[in-house]
Amino acid sequence: MIRFENVTATYPGHRARALDRVNAIIDEGEFVFLVGESGSGKSTFLRLVLREIRATQGEVWVDGRELGRMRGFRVPRLRRDVGTVFQDFRLLPNKTVAQNVAFALQVIGKPKAQINRLVPETLELVGLDGKGRRMPDELSGGEQQRVAIARAFVNRPKILIADEPTGNLDPATSIGIMKLLDRINRTGTTVLMATHDVEIVDQMRKRVIELDGGSVVRDQLRGVYGHTY
Ligand SMILES: Nc1ncnc2c1ncn2[C@@H]1O[C@H](COP(=O)(O)OP(=O)(O)OP(=O)(O)O)[C@@H](O)[C@H]1O
Numbered sequence: 001m002i003r004f005e006n007v008t009a010t011y012p013g014h015r016a017r018a019l020d021r022v023n024a025i026i027d028e029g030e031f032v033f034l035v036g037e038s039g040s041g042k043s044t045f046l047r048l049v050l051r052e053i054r055a056t057q058g059e060v061w062v063d064g065r066e067l068g069r070m071r072g073f074r075v076p077r078l079r080r081d082v083g084t085v086f087q088d089f090r091l092l093p094n095k096t097v098a099q100n101v102a103f104a105l106q107v108i109g110k111p112k113a114q115i116n117r118l119v120p121e122t123l124e125l126v127g128l129d130g131k132g133r134r135m136p137d138e139l140s141g142g143e144q145q146r147v148a149i150a151r152a153f154v155n156r157p158k159i160l161i162a163d164e165p166t167g168n169l170d171p172a173t174s175i176g177i178m179k180l181l182d183r184i185n186r187t188g189t190t191v192l193m194a195t196h197d198v199e200i201v202d203q204m205r206k207r208v209i210e211l212d213g214g215s216v217v218r219d220q221l222r223g224v225y226g227h228t229y
Pocket residue numbers: 011012014016017018019036037038039040041042043044045
């Protein structure tokens with residue numbers, strides 16, 4: 001589903017490599033944690049998958065497409081297949097919960113009847129049944145993140161990318177969010193999550209890819225956050 005072949009990434013005007021000859025294969029349906037210290041390259045990895053940036057060298061393959069060669073007009077189509085969730089939720093403050101989720105479908109031209117069916121179905125899936133008419137600021141942080149996940153998932157993307165999704169949440173709320181991401185993963189969606197959250201990674205026992213200074217230093221099935229010796 002996602003394949004990095006010897007990927008090096010440098011930012012314009014900077015000589016240091018944000019990623020340095022990274023190789024990784026993430027199969028369809030996997031759940032993968034991307035861990036590492038601040039500046040180790042996690043966000044750069046995710047931005048490459050979204051084609052927000054291009055590799056300086058090497059190839060990035062997502063769902064059979066090599067992103068370095070992909071023409072710009074095809075990028076929106078790629079991003080339909082890759083849902084995104086961030087630490088700071090990024091909800092539209094002037095829209096209700098249901099409108100926030102519906103908006104993701106409206107912008108890709110889904111028919112109204114389908115939107116009217118999918119939005120309540122997805123709100124129920126994320127545990128927000130009955131909260132569709134609330135405004136984002138009337139929700140807790142955990143609930144807001146559920147809205148963001150509903151919005152990312154309503155289109156049933158093949159891949160869900162989450163960049164520190166529990167970064168603003170307390171431990172108990174974070175566990176609820178992780179259960180939800182796990183449930184989404186069980187529907188067949190590949191989940192790739194960058195995180196600093198040691199306890200979450202240790203509890204979930206999923207595959208862990210660790211970056212250090214832009215290089216993969218560990219790739220472990222059912223891993224924990226730190227090294228096990
Ligand atoms: N827009 C940018 N321009 C220049 N350098 C950048 C840019 N974004 C990131 N970098 C550099 O690339 C390297 C990797 O950064 P990246 O943001 O991928 O790390 P990260 O692991 O996601 O960190 P964090 O956990 O703090 O988000 C760092 O050295 C960083 O300073």
